[in-house]
Amino acid sequence: MKILIRNQKSEMWQMVQSVAYANETELQKLLAEQPSLISLNEVREGAGPLVAAVREFPLDIGSVDLIGFTADGDIAIIECKLASNEEIKRKVIGQVLEYGANLWGMGYEDFEKKILDKSSRNLADLVRVNLQNQEWDEESFRTNVGQALQSGNFILIIVVDEINEELSKIVRFINEAGKPAFSLAALEMRRFQKEQTEILVPHLFGVVNTGKSSTAGLRKQWTEERFFEAVHNSLPKEIVTIIQDLYTWSRLKSKRVWFGTGTASGSFTFHYQKNGKSVSMFSIYTNGNLFINYGWATTQVSAESLQRFHQAITKIPGFEGIPDDFNKWPNVRIKDVFLDKPNVLNQFKEVVEEFGTYFVLL
Structure with missing residues (x-):
């Protein structure tokens, strides 16, 4: 050649x-x-x-x-x-x-x-x-x-x-x-x-295999309708009510609520947007888990901002054990932290809202 x-x-x-x-x-x-x-x-x-x-x-x-x-x-x-x-x-x-x-x-x-x-x-x-x-x-x-x-x-x-x-x-x-x-x-x-x-x-x-990827066609963008249909079919009514509450609140407080593309579970993610950047804060899945998105946020906001958020959220009952490893995605089960605990749910919302007032972008 x-x-x-x-x-x-x-x-x-x-x-x-x-x-x-x-x-x-x-x-x-x-x-x-x-x-x-x-x-x-x-x-x-x-x-x-x-x-x-x-x-x-x-x-x-x-x-x-x-x-x-x-x-x-x-x-x-x-x-x-x-x-x-x-x-x-x-x-x-x-x-x-x-x-x-x-x-x-x-x-x-x-x-x-x-x-x-x-x-x-x-x-x-x-x-x-x-x-x-x-x-x-x-x-x-x-x-x-x-x-x-x-x-x-x-x-x-x-x-x-x-x-x-x-x-x-x-x-x-x-x-x-x-x-x-x-x-x-x-x-x-x-x-x-x-x-x-x-x-x-x-x-x-060589003539390569024209078969589709093992994941092709499986990953589809979830929607509000698909997400809540899956939630209603798989979780108790009282957990569905909490997730609906968090979703409605997220739509009010976040300029971007993003639905995932999972095959096994659907999710929605709460984002803050500032100076053209989108900061991923937490995600809720159709299996009833809530993930704190430290792993994404650490690439977007200052370490001081995350440390302040971590100190605040670990004071909430049920969140005390979340590690301060900001390269991870710690998670809790909604039924463990929020079920029959409206004060805890309100505390979580307050900590997330407060973060939106002080975080500093990288």
Whole structure:
């Protein structure tokens, strides 16, 4: 492959030089730092970009080079090989399939323990940090990851610096003739350089699986009608009354009440808006849980503001045990803190309202 570039001020084209990777670890590191370089939507219809990846994921049969995740809960198993490695031909196919087979049927908790072996954060926190300020439904993510593990609905990707015909043909055969539940692709990641400029040329090979993402079509925007229909069908009448009260109050006090996109549970979130920024304060779910959104708020408001809010809310009966880890999303059950306790409900509203008068944006 030849690649030529030129400066807009010059009429001369110059050829860039192909640059080899020092080793497979270098290729692995590059993708771990920016997993979105792999365009999953070209591999599987409806799949979003990879937002986080864990290197050297441990299994009984060996370590997977990379395990990547979309915000919706798709799982990508990624194995990196250089053209100089003999395993780039047939062995790598068996290797990546064996990794998928070993993950198949694993429970979410066991899977997360392996994540913690390689990362200082649990899986949800790892994804959340990389999403920064984006709205995200953790419960749906966990559900979809668990479903992918149980069904084996993975995205298997072999990343190489230079493809060979044998590997490309095997991938095409598996996808066209086998019609598997998983998706398989070979991705060539060639690298070029001209002076201080580096160029990456990703190219997918093989007819990829056109099946939809394991989460496609499941995530739908909840509405007030859908939310309260689910609440009425799943919770006692007295809890529904409390949630309705909090929702009505939220609509009065917040300029933005946002409904989530969960698959298993619906939610609405109370936001403050200031200087064009939206600050997420708390969320209420159709299962009767209330989450304090420290994890989002810590990226939006000052630590002093959050500390003041935390000191106020932990004085409310039922909220005393909320940790002051502002990277977390602590939660309480509505029936435990508010049922038959109108004074506690009013105290909660007062603390949230007061926060709106003093918080300082980052």
